[in-house]
Amino acid sequence: MIKLTLNQQAFSVKEGSDLLALLQSRLGPELVPFCAVAVNRRFVPRERYQQIILEEGDAVDLVLPMQGG
Amino acid sequence: MWTLADRLLSSRFLLGTAHYSSLEIMQKAIHASGAEIVTVSLKRQLPQDKSGADFWSQLQALHLQLLPNTAGCRRAEEAVTLAEMAREIFQTSWIKLEVIGDDYNLQPDPFELVKAARILVQKGFEVFPYTTDDFVLAERLVDCGCRILMPWASPIGSGKGLLNPYALEVLRARLPKVTLIIDAGIGKPSQALQAMELGYDGILLNSAVALATKPVLMAKAFREAISAGRAAFEAGCMPERNLASPSTSLLDTPFWRQEKQK
Numbered sequence: 170m171i172k173l174t175l176n177q178q179a180f181s182v183k184e185g186s187d188l189l190a191l192l193q194s195r196l197g198p199e200l201v202p203f204c205a206v207a208v209n210r211r212f213v214p215r216e217r218y219q220q221i222i223l224e225e226g227d228a229v230d231l232v233l234p235m236q237g238g
Numbered sequence: 239m240w241t242l243a244d245r246l247l248s249s250r251f252l253l254g255t256a257h258y259s260s261l262e263i264m265q266k267a268i269h270a271s272g273a274e275i276v277t278v279s280l281k282r283q284l285p286q287d288k289s290g291a292d293f294w295s296q297l298q299a300l301h302l303q304l305l306p307n308t309a310g311c312r313r314a315e316e317a318v319t320l321a322e323m324a325r326e327i328f329q330t331s332w333i334k335l336e337v338i339g340d341d342y343n344l345q346p347d348p349f350e351l352v353k354a355a356r357i358l359v360q361k362g363f364e365v366f367p368y369t370t371d372d373f374v375l376a377e378r379l380v381d382c383g384c385r386i387l388m389p390w391a392s393p394i395g396s397g398k399g400l401l402n403p404y405a406l407e408v409l410r411a412r413l414p415k416v417t418l419i420i421d422a423g424i425g426k427p428s429q430a431l432q433a434m435e436l437g438y439d440g441i442l443l444n445s446a447v448a449l450a451t452k453p454v455l456m457a458k459a460f461r462e463a464i465s466a467g468r469a470a471f472e473a474g475c476m477p478e479r480n481l482a483s484p485s486t487s488l489l490d491t492p493f494w495r496q497e498k499q500k
Contacts, residue, residue: 176282196283203294204283205323210315212322230282232323234294236264237279237307238254238394238444 173227189218243364249274251464254444261296271457275303307334314354335367343393348375359383371405388421395445397425410437427463434467
């Protein structure tokens with residue numbers, strides 16, 4: 170297992186896990202199309218989720234739409 | 239009709255989607271406002287909280303132009319990343335750029351704002367920078383490629399109206415080709431009308447409607463005020479003068495005497 174953070178909360182995933190698998194497990198496949206992700210403060214386009222293999226210490230930020238002014 | 243960032247619009251009223259007591263009230267207020275553009279934001283979503291998805295579904299049903307913001311960002315890099323995330327989710331290159339320098343009055347950090355604006359324009363975004371009424375800062379943003387500016391009237395959510403009308407008049411006079419939309423600090427329809435009479439192209443507000451006692455009625459009031467202010471600007475208001483000038487000709491009226499002025 171490797172340790173990383175998801176929205177600043179400590180999290181563990183299996184070594185070799187990709188970003189898409191993480192999102193599907195935490196959000197559910199139905200919400201993945203509504204989210205956007207940054208890894209280590211860098212935006213990751215949706216089409217690259219499966220290519221990103223998570224590493225120890227990665228900081229994953231996941232956002233969804235909300236009301237705003 | 240007017241053009242904003244290559245989009246033809248009939249309304250000069252941009253409305254925020256925050257602080258409403260319910261999504262139903264939000265929808266009704268947006269409808270009453272006639273706004274064709276609404277602002278939205280992004281937040282870190284916890285897996286057990288699906289309220290964001292509900293909001294998104296309701297918003298999509300309105301078929302409006304969305305203007306995402308970069309609320310919560312304090313540095314250019316954060317704002318750029320959030321803007322890219324917003325572009326992917328909301329499928330628009332429009333971004334209301336907020337880079338905050340002070341937690342008390344939420345005023346922009348001018349240095350990080352210009353830095354972020356330059357990067358985002360280069361990345362193909364249509365940048366709507368939330369800025370102050372400082373003319374030099376406005377010029378720097380225009381130099382970066384911003385063709386729209388959103389100067390504040392007063393701090394976000396304060397409802398204080400136009401605290402520095404002189405500065406706002408200067409921006410309008412010195413930047414005639416730039417689209418200027420007042421953003422932040424509007425509390426009453428009369429304040430929005432005042433800004434429109436100055437020649438501003440539009441008004442963006444949120445709290446003034448959402449926190450009103452009757453948000454839907456207030457949205458309608460703002461709609462009418464913004465429309466009236468624009469009409470007044472286009473009609474050309476009479477000049478102010480210090481001396482009275484009678485509306486009715488007083489010559490030959492009963493009891494009128496031409497007295498020597500003291």
